Amino acid sequence: MIGAGQAGPALAGRLTEAGHRVAVVERKLFGGTCVNTGCMPTKTLVASAYAAHLVRRAADYGVVLQGRVAVDAKAVAARQQGVSASARANVEAWLRGMPGCTVLTGHARFVAAHAVAVGDEILEADRIFINVGGRAHVPAMPGIDAVPFLTNTSLLQLDTIPEHLVVVGGSYIGLEFAQAYRRFGSEVTIIEKGPRLIGREDSDVSEAVAGILRDEGIILRLNAECIRFAPHGGEIGVGVNCTEGHPEVVGSHVLLAVGRRPNTDDLGLEAAGIDTDARGFITVDDGLQTSVPGIYALGDCNGRGAFTHTAYNDFEIVAANLLDAASRRVSDRIPGYALYIDPPLGRVGKSEAEVRESGRPALVGIRAMTRVGRAVEKGETKGLMKMLVDAETRAILGAAILGTGGDEAIHGILNAMNLGATAPTLQWAVPIHPTVSELIPTLLGDLKPLP
Known part of the structure; x- marks a missing residue:
């Protein structure tokens, strides 16, 4: 098992219960994206932001507060980091205490179709499961190398409130952070290349979301056809080239939220003959098997779902087919x-x-x-x-x-x-x-x- 995200540990549990010996290799943080940089810390952050927002609205409910509402950024950061740390420790303890499971920390690379190197050790198995997740995509936009920027991972390490957060990308990750930090007290501008936010949604839903954000004071700059970056004194200038408004937005912090990429580029997949698509996602069939028989890809790295619940369902599909004589298929999944x-x-x-x-x-x-x-x-x-x-x-x-x-x-x-x-x-x-x-x-x- 390469990677200890949402699918890997659960699958290790099913396999060991069925009498198989399992080796789990994790190079960094147990629990995957959800536990460390995704669902758990971000929704904890969102909950803190909701509390701040609700307190400010107390008078709407007939509740009178005395004094100013303040946000303790260090306490907010400690809370969300504590939630992640606890969940991460629980996942690691579960795996290390699992009978029949050997846990290795290190970088796994394929050296042959059914052989993986972890440091100086070579592991061979008839079945190998890849559950390595993904990370923020950082495109080669003009000037990006000349300025500091944040991703969803590094933003979660902040224990201060940005004076002006510029969010590049008007989709799911960017919108959640944008609203949360606006509620913490930041000025927030969202820059989106397309004509509207969350372009995969229907226009009425998109417009309603835009209205919600605008009502909270978030500035939207849409149709940003030529996004570029440049130092601006002690701040960061983001060029937008929009059809209206000032051609540059100057902020104290910039968050890049322009998509995700799989963590597959340094696994040695070519040595195993494992096919990937043009974006690096591992190609799988309806049962999540790769182009090499006996090797499976689960979770974000297979491009068949970018959510914790789809990753866990990947585990359920593979476990049912291998251990329960089922014939479950990814294509049966209702998104x-x-x-x-x-x-x-x-x-x-x-x-x-x-x-x-x-x-x-x-x-x-x-x-x-x-x-x-x-x-x-x-x-x-x-x-x-x-x-x-x-x-x-x-x-x-x-x-x-x-x-x-x-x-x-x-x-x-x-x-x-x-x-x-x-x-x-x-x-x-x-x-x-x-x-x-x-x-x-x-x-x-x-x-x-x-x-």
């Missing part, structure tokens, strides 16, 4: 994910754009969160709910819930889709009141033809 701004966006299945591209007749239901009782009661009415249904079969095609509790409420739809339930079946469910989920049947009862 679901969330954007953890506040309010969060929960997404499952196809977007409206994907449904239109398919050419199939469809129905759509849309409801503003201002018409959701639970949102009104909580004083959090930004966002919308949206569902797409096949007009002929009434199969549920996809959904988006941008609003309070959206990351949780979306699972009712995700579960229904996994069970193959149609829209009429879900429409007659009786959800609990007052919740966001209770409006899902209402949405389905108000479907209209997709124009």
Whole structure:
């Protein structure tokens, strides 16, 4: 097992329980991206930012606070780093205490199809599992070598609040950090090359997210066709070349959030004959086996999902097929994910754009969160709910819930889709009141033809 991310340790546990001997090689931090630089520390940071935001809104709820609201940046950093450290230690302790599992720390490289070198030691096995994750992509933009910049990893090491954080990239990672640091007190500007934020989402969802961020004082610079960097005294100038506004934004800190790349470039994959695509992702079949029989790639490095839950599902697929005589496939997976701004966006299945591209007749239901009782009661009415249904079969095609509790409420739809339930079946469910989920049947009862 190369790498101890979300898939590797769980698979090691299943294999050792089945009587196999396993060697796990980790070169740096146990737990992978999620534990160390992804979900756990960032959502801990987001939670601290939400607390600061809610305190500032206390008067909206009839609560009067005395004195100024201040953020202790060192305490915020210590909290999120402590959450990560605890989880990382637990993963390492689990592996090191696992009967039948040998843990090695070092850099693993293939020297042949079924042989891996770790320092001076050569490990050989019939089955090898690659779970090495990914890292921030740093493109060769003009001037990038002349200025200091942050990635999602280095930003988590800060224990100060940037005076002005310039976020390059208007997608999921960048938006979460942008809102969090705005709530901590930073001036924040987001620079996005495209015409709108989170370009893979539908335009109405994208526009709603942009409105949420603008309402909190975040500056958006879209259509930034020629992003460039230059020192600007003690600060950093970021050229945007937008169609309107000043051609340069000057900030104290710059965060690059322009995508991810797999950690596959120094594994010696060519020595094993393992194929990769043009971006370095390991090519796998529907059972996650690479071009070399007996070698599997799981998690972010295979390009078949960039989330903790898809990595863990990779483990489930491989374990079921190898140990339970199953025939599970990645292509059976219904995509679901969330954007953890506040309010969060929960997404499952196809977007409206994907449904239109398919050419199939469809129905759509849309409801503003201002018409959701639970949102009104909580004083959090930004966002919308949206569902797409096949007009002929009434199969549920996809959904988006941008609003309070959206990351949780979306699972009712995700579960229904996994069970193959149609829209009429879900429409007659009786959800609990007052919740966001209770409006899902209402949405389905108000479907209209997709124009």
